[in-house]
Amino acid sequence: MRAAVSRKRTDWGGVFLYIFLTIFGLLMLAPLVYMASTSVKPISELFLFPPRFFPINPTLMNFRDLLLITGTSFVPFSRYIFNSVLITAGIVFFGVVISAMAAYPLAKHEMPFKSTIFNLIVTALMFSSMVLQIPQYLLVSKSGLMNTYFAMILPYLAAPIGIFLMIQFLKQMPDSLIESARIEGASEWTILWKIVFPLLKPAVATFALFSFVQAWNDPYPSMMYTTREELKALPFAIQSISGGAGVIARVGTFAAASFLMVVPTIIVFTITQRMVLQTMAHSGLKE
């Protein structure tokens, strides 16, 4: 009986809820849709103002231009894609490994300086990264790492926000599992990989998502740490397409490139979404 009453009330509120959320949701998506539609517009429609949301004569010409023509300058466009994939994969993979290795002791072990280190990490989150660029650049160039893939991967492996996430998640995990493994004589190393890591999967997924999005969209490594064209990655390549004297020539291509850049992030998000939501439940701060 009570259920019947609440269902009636839910219906009324529910309908309103759906309407509101759907409208709002579509509004939020609108700019993305706009970007997608711009990338298939022929040049005669690109500059209309007010702009049209849906092109009248959609064309794939922008994409063709992107892949074929812009590539003949120094290196084929596919090289940029390759670099981006390599660098992003490197950052995500090694980032996960290193952060997991570090999160485990910080969450589960007792040791001197533990809270100092932890506080240091949280504090580092708050220093503006813009200012750090110059010292970071100096470090990389003085250490001879310029123009290597290392230079573009290494600095981003120890992200404070990533490890922070993992530590919080790990803290929720019951100690009993680890204790029983210790009693059975397993080494810490084994414990980490056989027990902790599988349970850490949701946090890993979240970390991977954020890390991926960050690394994929970041033009700074290419700008600061490389001077040779063969090493540069997508976001940088796209910036160079859109700037410079030939501004008009490439607006369509720029839209196509931007759209291409967003697609992988959405794919990754979809894949990790379920696991991400699970992690988030445990990411709250406990004092």
Add this chain to the structure above:
Amino acid sequence: MAMESTTTVKNEAPIATTSGPPLPMGKWKKLWLDMKRNRISYLLLAPFLIVFTMFTIIPIITSIILSFSYYNIVEAPRFVGLSNYKLLFVDDDIFLKAVGITLKFAFVTGPLGYVLAFLLAWLISQIPQKYRFFYTLCFYTPSITSAVAMSVVWLYLFAGDRKGLFNHYLIQIGILKEPYLFLQNVESIVPVIIVVSLWSSMGIGFLAFLAGLQNVPQDLYEAGKIDGVKYRWQELWYITLPSVKPQLLFGAVMQVVFSLQVFDVSMQLVGMPSPLYAGHTILAHLYDYAFIRFEMGYASAIAVILFLMMLGLNRLIFRVLGRE
């Protein structure tokens, strides 16, 4: 019952390796032994700590040192003591203006974005599982797209042209007679940036809330119903909120950090610097000094101050939300 190895050490008598009085010597020695005992922990930490120190801690320290110098990037830095800081507070009107603007942003986008993100997450969590994904995607995607790409849309919305979206409709309805320059008029610049950054702020905080809300055990709600809770908002206040307190705290911290660093968006929309510095946040001021005027020492001082502000605000948040 946990068998922590360190606790046994603490309970024992002072280490018998030294023959003399155990006090100061004992403490250091104990520390060293502690560390050796936990060497696996340190080993595991090592790769992360090394990279972290090299690429984050050292640059931070360098920046702090630079804030006491004059450094134009092209020549070597020159020590100038506290003069950067003195100038900042005594002579730099624009900085003070920037602080005001940034705080205005922070206090509006901070709480508003926070409440908005929470409300949205709460609304979504009321929907059956299978539809949630679509809505989550809608609301999360804005924050993972590049600011540059989105600015095209915003520019259209707020264009000072008669045909800009807002102007067009406002003129049609009759509220305006001639187009209003949203992006140039000093009064409208701050509200515009607030709106835009609210839109893109549905990031980590939003996801945290969503997941936290989804994981509130159902029995709490059942129990609540039995106890007489009838309306949704009662549910929200008495059951939901307390259960997601950790997420609320996390979201608040993230929001503070984010709202004090509004910059990319504002640069795209209103230019750098904004007309009459109306949209000039602290970060914009930093950028100005670092990359336009090549005064890196001064910029580092600004960064240090921003950093201290963030630390302070976070401490406040902990105090307000933490001990409730």
Add this chain to the structure above:
Amino acid sequence: MNLRRFLFQHGGDLYDEKGMVSKLDSPEALKAMEMWTELFTNYKIEKQADFYNRFRSGEMPIGVADYSTYILLSTAAPELTGWWGMKPMPGLKQEDGRINRSTGGLGQTGIIFKDSKMKEEAWQFLKWWTGADAQERFGSELEALLGVEARWNTANVEALNRLPWEQKDLEAILEQWEWFREREVVIGGYYTTRHIANMWNEIVLNGKVTREAVEEGVREINKELRKKREEFGLETSDTDRLDE
């Protein structure tokens, strides 16, 4: 939003001869400033209007715009081909009857660092790159690859002549070239653009009196110019010492 053409056409200057002090408060500059802002306040010209679209629709049959608009119209307005043309900048008639069409332009610069170990090679490279042959080759290859959208507006007049411009357009460009004035870049000069925009904003949007806005802006510009010059140990002027 370009003050420069008004400024130059009135005979004004951005800075004094040594580039130490802003000359935006000179009587000529003030007159230029007034003329420019009055277009918006008195004559109610649209403060912002997308010219390209209005040209296409016929709403605005004439406009003053830069190179990218030319390209835009040539490539993205196919229905207008042959129906429009480019002419030199409108100007002020002077006492000798000629029309002063001065305006600034877009410029790029090459630099060789003093400490460089390859100064001679750098110089050879720059000489080659800015020479007519290289410029012409670059421009024609670019256009062959990417079409009219990518037409290269080289600064080398000879190369310009050789590139596939339409005759009428070419004539217009060459005539305007006579009146081209280099925009001086001085140390601390980034402040000038900034404050010109601020001045415009104050006068047009906030209703400030022109003279007041200009004087405020000039004061700020001079402060920054002086500061930068002192920073690098350059000579500074005595006349702007009205600093409070």
